[in-house]
Every structure is written in structure tokens, then in C-alpha cells.
Amino acid sequence: MRPTVHDIAAAAGVSLATVDRVLNQRPGVRRITREKVETAIREIDYVRDVAAANLAKGRTYPLVFILPSSDNSFMHGLHAEIRDAIKRSPVERTDIRTVEVAAFDPAALVAALDKLADERPAGIALVATDAPGVVAAVDKLVDDGIPVVTLVSDLTGSRRHHYAGVDNIAAGRTAARLLGRFLGDAEGEVAVLAGSMLVRDHRERLEGFAALIAQEFPKLSILPVLEGRDDPEMAHMMVADALSRHQRVIGVYSLGAGNRGLIKALKGKGTDRRVTVVAHELTVHTRAALIDGTIDAVLNQDAGHEVRSAIRVLKAKADGLAVIDAQERIRLDIFLKDNLP
């Protein structure tokens, strides 16, 4: 049988009340006694029954998700997944609230974070905007003992407890290798469609992509990045224009969220021209394009996994428990038309 608080008391030769004081860090215990209890805990290999503890405390986990108010299908998907998580709240003892913050606005994000410091939720998940002020605000929360995880976009240099998202440099490299290998020996140009170079994940994807193309596929040259602001109209115009102006374009890497316009432009081009396309984010549109052959591969991060992982990690950190690293690693999914979910 699993050891209980009673076993600790017996092993340490103290009363239940003292064990409780130590376990819950209540005052009024001498150093020596505290150490005696802690030794006993280690020796009998006690782990607190979190379920029983939560029952006794009537505990819930107030969690806050800070999200940019971006209007693209990935963010919509993320919101939907959070709503699903909220539906599961009674069972999971969570109490999830979302806070929307203007996209790419470090000051607004810092303000939101500072406000939460007073509120003291059990944990915070945020889609980070990369700026020194944000790093400082996050570190302050961490110092205050509030678990923080970054979601989708990481915050390097900060002491956040965890990052629930993919490695975007690796994603860019993977896209480059797929495109390069799919194109074989062909020589030509590659167009890159991004949302905005102000976003860290887009920058990182481009960085990885460009590096690997330069290193391993010298026959391919990358055209200046098209920044479509994840807007269908704009992306359509830019891609159509690029395809007509550069007849040597044989590949496209779409690393942002504005794939609707891209797909339209690709379908509009002459059917004689074969363009190999790698895009990010699996949506109804990219899925259809994958099936009809307009897109050759889709890289994806599963928003549902990211949200559930963030919640699991925040709860675990709040309880001071270990997380299963392998379980919480967010994988970069590669979809061809044959392994669609």
C-alpha cells in the first residue's frame, strides 16, 4: 500500500499535525523537527495523494491563457481548443480564463502579465511576443512562484517553466529538405510566403529554411520573402504576381497562416507549370489542397495537443510534480495526402 501522512508521522515519531505543518509549509515547526519529517518523507517514499488533497482543499486550478487577437484560422483553432478545455473544467478541476491582447504589442502583453501578478492564478499560458520587457514580466511571475508556460511561440532568455510548441527552426529546415528532395535535381527559384517578419515563429521558420536550402540545395535560389500578413486577398495577389513575374519559380514555401490566397493563386496559374509546395498548418483549405495535389506537404502543430499539454504542465508545476517530458513534447506533424488524420 501506498504510504500516507500517518506513516510519515509514525516514521518520524511526530504527530499528524506536525507532518501537516511541514507538508503545507505552515509555521511553527523547529528546524530539527522539520528535517526529521522531511527525512521520513524521503525514506518511506511518500507522495502526496493529489486527488485526496484536492478534494480536501476543494481546490481548483485558476489558469489564464493570454492570446493575441489575431484573426487567422490557426488562432481560431487555438481558441476552439481552449473552449473545449473549458468544457472539461469540472472534471479537471480547472477554471480557465482567456485574455486577449493586441497582437505584436509587447507593451500590452507586459501590462496584462503585470496585472496577473496580483491576481495570482495557479498558472499562466501565453503566446509570447518576443521583447525584453516581456522577458522581464515573465521572469517576475516566475519569481513570484507562478507557473508560466509559453504557447506556440517561445520566449528565449526568459525563465518560463515550459514551452508548449514546436521548434520552428527545425520546422523551416524540414520544409527545406522536403522541398529540396521533392524537386530532385531541378534548378530554379523558390518563393516564400510569410505572414509577417515581425513574428518570431515566422522569422525562425524562414531562418531554418534559408539555411538548409543554402547549405544543401544550391541549385535553388530563394526569392525575397512575400509578407502577406496572413490575409487571403493580399497573399493571393502577391503569389500570383510572383508566379507570373518569375517564370523559374518551381517551389513555394508558405510558412504563415494565409494559405487560402496561396491556393487560389496556385490554381490560377497555367496547368502546364508544375510548382512543388510545402505549407504550414492543416486547415480545411490546406487539407483539400493536399488531396487535390495543389500542395505537396503540410507541416502542422496540433493546437489541441498544445493546449492540453500546457494545462497538464501548469497543473503539475502548481503541485510541484514532475512532468513526463516525452509526453509534453509538441511534435511537428508532417502530412502528405496519405497520412491525413
Added chain:
Amino acid sequence: MRPTVHDIAAAAGVSLATVDRVLNQRPGVRRITREKVETAIREIDYVRDVAAANLAKGRTYPLVFILPSSDNSFMHGLHAEIRDAIKRSPVERTDIRTVEVAAFDPAALVAALDKLADERPAGIALVATDAPGVVAAVDKLVDDGIPVVTLVSDLTGSRRHHYAGVDNIAAGRTAARLLGRFLGDAEGEVAVLAGSMLVRDHRERLEGFAALIAQEFPKLSILPVLEGRDDPEMAHMMVADALSRHQRVIGVYSLGAGNRGLIKALKGKGTDRRVTVVAHELTVHTRAALIDGTIDAVLNQDAGHEVRSAIRVLKAKADGLAVIDAQERIRLDIFLKDNLP
């Protein structure tokens, strides 16, 4: 606040004891009363607090994993993951036992399953061997109300509650497309190395692979399958032999677990010859081969995810709870050298 049994009692106008009788299916409740309580449960949207219930019951989930006694690195990995799960048992209230059964021996598997019917564990996970007798044995367990999930290898035609594994036909098709696209316009032969065609997952992978090659890559022809029985020596000999006898081999699909021999054979061949290789299962060997360029892509199923998913599903089924389908879908991982974990 979440409704409790007291709220049910109040809503239904009965006593707590009656609610308890209904909830736990104890006898001595009139039809009408039972229905009244059930209506109340639905109306106030009651969900049993599983944590509290388990606490009261002192419940643990006795689970049994039935595994083939195969000696390959994937199965070793699976065993390791189960051992990890056993370490988490105190926290997860599981009590996991593994049963080893001779590989590819339906009779032995049926015997093991029948034996478990008496033991009545809270759930059973099995690596299925595909045979009518096994289907019948599994269906009997299901009829007895014991949750059953298949692991790694499914059992079509049975009424198992869940399958924790990948779609192997899709895996074969994905391998075919990767190989076909990587080879571009080249014409030549493709060698397939399998463990044994007696194993369902290997058969299915081959089926998907051959179908897609025939359909979309007519310039490639598939050589007769090499059955290496997942043995390094044997695989080495067979592949080396095939490579020397068939000078037109430009691609290899290794769909089994015996990649050590394959890698050795590939490294032994003349360096002038370029062979594109897609293999299954990420191990230390395939990982190294991917990095040094001997292998071009690795398809993988994460044994840890499969085990944890199986456990979650079995517990949920035992409690009559819903599972999050998206969370329990085991994905086919595609690894290039750039997105290795």
C-alpha cells in the same frame, strides 16, 4: 459549483441512500424511482467525481498488457514504456501486469485471454495476432464488460473498444510517396525488407506501399519481399545479396524492425551507388543512419504514447467516461534528419 450526490437527492426528491443505489447499481430500487433519479442526474448535469469515488473505494485499476515475446528493439521499447508506466502506478492508481505470449501464436493468445476472463481485470491491452479465435476471445471479454484495447496491431472484426496504434496501410502509402517523390523521375527497382508476412502490421504496410507505387509511380518496380525475421544477420545478408544481384535497385523500404542489418548492408555497398531509403521505427541505429544520410526518412510510432493512451482509454472505459478522440489518435511520425526529437 459542481453538483454532488446531495444535489441529485434534492432534485429527485429521494434520499441519498437511494441515489447511491441507483448510481452504483445496487438492488432494491423501484423502476419509477430509478428513472426519477436518472432524470435528475441528467437534468442537473451531474458527473461523478472520479477522484473522490476512487478515494472512497480505495480503487486501483488492475490492468493487463499482453505482449508477444518478440526480441526486437520496438518491443523492447514497448516493454520499457510499460515499466515506466508501472513506476507511475501509485500516482495513477493503476496496477499493471504484463503477460508474455508466444509471438504469432493465436492459440496461446486465446488461452491467455480466456484466463483473464476469470480474473476480471479493470482492462486489457493486447498486441493482437490476427485470427478468428482471437476475435472471438476478445468479443467475449467485451461482452463480459471488460474494456479491451488493441495495441500496435489491431484486430479487425472484433468489438475491442479502442485501437492504440497507427494506421499501417496509411504508413505504407506514406512511405511509398516519400520514396517516389524523393526518387523523382528516376526509373528502377525498389527492395522491400520486412520482418515476416505473418504479421498483420507488416502485411498492411506492404499492401499500402505496393498499391501506391503501382498507382502513382509506375517507373518503380518492387522486388519480391525480403523476409528478414527482424534478425540483423539475416537482414544484412538478404539486403547485401539483393543490392549486388539487382544493380537497378535505387530505393529500399524497410517496414519491419530489423534495421541494423539493413544499415550495415547499405554502408557496405559501393559509395558510387545512391540508394534512397525509407525505414520504420526510430531507434539509436536508424537515428544515426538518418543523420549520416544512409537513411532518408524514418516513419515511427511512439511506443510511449501508445502505452499511455492505452492506459488512459482503459481507465476511462472502466469508469464509463468519454475519451478525447483527438488526444488518443496515435500519429504516424515522419522523421527527416532535421526534425529529430
Added chain:
DNA sequence: AAGATTTTGATTTACGTACATCAAATTTGG
């Protein structure tokens, strides 16, 4: 060594559910 202070112990209640027991009420059978 007396009193003040700190530390420890003993005990109780609570969380939401399970399960058992006994008494009371209701229904059923004859």
C-alpha cells in the same frame, strides 16, 4: 525558577463518494 514564548500533540470537521446497517414506510400477495 518563574513566566513568556514557541513548538508540538490531540482532536475535530470537511471534501465527495462508497458502502453497510437498521428502521420505517410502502407495496404486494393472499
Added chain:
DNA sequence: CCAAATTTGATGTACGTAAATCAAAATCTT
């Protein structure tokens, strides 16, 4: 309509932990 059988209610204990209270003991001050 009475007795027997069934159904329902009332109540208490338990699970492992949290949290509070009050008394007792130990330690510290001077």
C-alpha cells in the same frame, strides 16, 4: 385487510488530506 416482502430513509464510517482549535509540553528569557 393483514402479514410478508420490498423499497426507501436515516445514519455512520471510511478513504487520504487539509485546516482549524485548544491543550500540553518544551524551550527560551531574564
